[in-house]
Amino acid sequence: MFKSVKVTIGAVIAVSMLVLALAVFVVNKLEQDALLKEVVESNTSALGTSLASQLSVFADTGSKNVDKYELLFKAVRDYDYLISVTLYDTNFEEITSVSLKPASEYVSTLAVIPQDVPFGITSSNDGIITSHNLVGTSTYPLGHIIIHADAQAAVPVHSARKLVRQASLILAIGLLCVGACLLVIRHLIKPLSELRLFTQNLFETKDYALRTSIATQNEFGKLGDNINSLLDTIEVELLINFEQKQTLFDQQETMARLANYDSLTGLPNRQYVLDNLRLELARAKRNDEDMMLLFFDLDGFKGINDSLGHETGDLILIEVADRVQRLLRNDDLFARLGGDEFIVFPDREVTDHAAQQLAVRLLSAFDEPFEMRGLSLTVGLSVGVAKASDANYELSDLMSNADLAMYRSKAKGRGSYTLFTPNMVESHKRKLQIANGIEQGLREDEFIVYYQVKVDNQGHVIGAEALIRWQHPEFGMVMPNEFIPIAEQGGKITAITQWIIKHVCMDFPDIKQWAPKNFKVSVNLSGHDLRNAQLFDYIYNTLNLYDVNPENMEFEVTESAYLENFELSNKFFRRMSNMGFSIALDDFGTGYSSLSYLTQITIDTLKVDRQFVMELQTSERSRLVTGAIIDLAKRLSLTVCAEGIENFEQWDYLRQHGCDNVQGYMFSKPVPLKTLLSSAPFYEESQFRS
Structure with a gap:
């Protein structure tokens, strides 16, 4: 109903004071009426007694002369609350009567039979007082006097004024009390108003660092303390929430950085x-x-x-x-x-x-x-x-x-x-086709083993290097310098190596019938092969399967491949050597290794790279290097084999400087097995002299 607590309380107090004042006034009025009634009863009783006493003196038994009583009754006219005064004889016959109020207003009162009116003072609920006194004595009665009075009519003017004054006083006191209460309420509710303004400001500013400062010890002060405690909790929670959000933000930034940046270099990933x-x-x-x-x-x-x-x-x-x-x-x-x-x-x-x-x-x-x-x-x-x-x-x-x-x-x-x-795309497509076709080529035996013979100083064929070619169904003859790097990148080089070993072993029965007893077939191994732990077992099992003597096989590895995985390579070739295989170090002198490795590695043959052989006739430096390699091999009790012999002068120079074996196009290009078997196992010098 009221929007303000202060107004509501003030209204309640005002109404309460008004009701209280009205109650006081009513109670006071009732008390005055009761007191007045007592006074009227007392006065009426005294008047009745006085008149009865005076009438006893003047009464003349049997005489009903009214006039002599008029003077006596004249005094009763001064009593404004009297209704009537009636004198009866002993038989309750009316002798005389004085009516002071209109009879029509008191019909029920005056209609009472005199004989029924008891002696003394009686009063009714409506404020009518009746006095019945005996004139004379009980032994010598002279008559009866009955007086009717209205207590409500006995209120004098000054009494009404008194009531007005009392009502005014009560109203004034009530208003003063209401005012005082309102002042007290205002003082008491002031902290509540301050709390209202504080919470409104808090809601508008969202500044939870604000605190209320109500310095009272009552409930409002405790309420202010509770609000401050609540704000402390909110501020702590907000701080925790902020820290958690900041932590989450930092984590999100870290995750975003980890997702988008390289942790090592700090570069975008x-x-x-x-x-x-x-x-x-x-x-x-x-x-x-x-x-x-x-x-x-x-x-x-x-x-x-x-x-x-x-x-x-x-x-x-x-x-x-x-x-x-x-x-x-x-x-x-x-x-x-x-x-x-x-x-x-x-x-x-x-x-x-x-x-x-x-x-x-x-x-x-x-x-x-x-x-x-x-x-x-x-x-x-x-x-x-x-x-x-x-x-x-x-x-x-x-x-x-x-x-x-x-x-x-x-x-x-x-x-x-x-x-x-753009032409690189076609080249790349060819590489992809080659890479994707290797496995099928191995299954379908599209690969072919070619052999290039090795010749000693007298021209006898003492061995051959097994080289692989691929008769591709689409590209025709694909050379190893094209598909071997692709196979190495695709992890398929070991499968090719195993295929060569298997087919060399399969060819060996025919080779043994054509070649001398100490004939050796060389197979190349890559660095990938040396890292394959299963290769040794495969070689061992394959040679046993085809009944090939390990002394008839040699494995070649480049200097860089050997030294790239030195520990693994040394362990592998030591096992191979113990089985009877020969080991050749290919392309010697073209790598970056130290000569000290030669005292640690397990090899039987050093192969002089074709680069030095090609320049023997034109470069003194190449001749010196080649001679040094041959001399070093001899000092280490190693066999020397030179690659790339293309003319007699190269062969003759190498023979004169101690080279044991040679191979090259002068003797034979790499050829299929059938072509190899159809050729002679030795060469005469006369074939090459110009």
């Missing part, structure tokens, strides 16, 4: 850069613009990781990121895809010249070696460059094109770059 490249490619296509992408990896990084450990490799990657970032502009995007692969998405002019300039700058940044843990390490780059327009703005094609160009750079040698051209 594959996911981040690919998402951005998709957007940039779409934008460039809409605007008919071109984009350029550089893809590069590190040359020789795997060797550093394997030989010096991954910690050193990680330091190299961090330094690579730092060097490249110093070359780039702020708007250029540089990211690590994984391992040692990186891409650069330059925000600049897209032309072949601009691409070449940036690629050259990248390569030049790695001319200076890396100084790591007291070592000076040289790391080069192989860079591939591709344009979005050549990939039809497709991200996967753009990445593939850059990757193709990068592998072309690797094929050219360390520290080079290649711009993508």
Whole structure:
């Protein structure tokens, strides 16, 4: 009903005071009426007694002369509350009567039979008082006097005024009390108003650091303290909530960074850069613009990781990121895809010249070696460059094109770059077909073993190197220099090696009938083969299956493959040597190994690389190196075999300097088994002298 507690309480108090004043007034009025009634009763009784006494003096028994009583009754007219005074004889016959009020107003009172009126004073509920007195004595009665009075008519004017004054006084006191109560209420409710204003301000400002300052000890003070305690709790919860939100935000940032940035180098990672490249490619296509992408990896990084450990490799990657970032502009995007692969998405002019300039700058940044843990390490780059327009703005094609160009750079040698051209796609498709067809080719025996003979100083054939060719159903004859690297990359080289070993063993019965007893067939092993723990068992089981003597087989491995996994290689070849196999170290002198390894490795033959043989007639340095290799092998009790003999002069020089065996096109190109068996197992000098 009322919006304000103060108004409500004030209204309740005002009504209460009004009711109280009215009650006091009514009670006072009733008390006055009762008191007046008593006074009227007393006066009426006294008047009746007085008149009865006086009438006893004047009464004349049997005489009913009324006039002599008029004077006596005249005095009663001064009593304004009297209704009537009636004098009766002893038989209650009326002698005289004085009526002071209209009889019509008191019909029921005056209708009472005199004989029924008891002696003394009686009163009715309606305030009518009746006095019955005996005139004379009980022994000598003279008559009866009955007086009727109305107590309600006895209120004098001054009594009414008194009531008005009392009512006014009560009202004034009530109003004063109401005012005083309102002041007290205002004082008491003031803290509540302050709390209302405080909570309203709190709601509007949302400042939970605010506190109420009600300095009372009553319930409002306790309420203020409770509100402050609640605000303390809210503030603590808000602080905890803020800290939790901040922690969650930090975690989200950390997760986003982990999801989008490389933890080692701090560069954007594959996911981040690919998402951005998709957007940039779409934008460039809409605007008919071109984009350029550089893809590069590190040359020789795997060797550093394997030989010096991954910690050193990680330091190299961090330094690579730092060097490249110093070359780039702020708007250029540089990211690590994984391992040692990186891409650069330059925000600049897209032309072949601009691409070449940036690629050259990248390569030049790695001319200076890396100084790591007291070592000076040289790391080069192989860079591939591709344009979005050549990939039809497709991200996967753009990445593939850059990757193709990068592998072309690797094929050219360390520290080079290649711009993508569309014909590389066809070359790549051929590689994919070759890679996908190797397993089927092995199952269908599409591969063929070719043999290139080895000849001693007298021209006798003492062995042959088993070489593989692939008669591809679509591409025709595919040479090993094409499919062997693809097989190594695809993890299929061991399957090819096992196929060669098996088919050489299958060919051995025919070879034994054609060749001398000590004839050896050489089979090449790759670095991947040496890491295959099952290869030794396969060789052992296959030779047993085909009843081939290990002394008739030799395994060749390149210097770099042997030393790449030195411990594994040494263990493997020691077991092979113990079984009776011969071991040849191929391409000796072309690697980067130390000569000290020769005292530790298990080999029987050193093969002089064709590079030195080709230059024997033109380069004194090659002759010196070749002579040194032969002399070193002899001192280590190793057999020497030279590759690439193409003329008699080369053979003659090598024989004169102690070379044991040779092979080359002068004697025979690699040929199928049937061709080998149809040839003579020896060569005369006269066949080659000019």
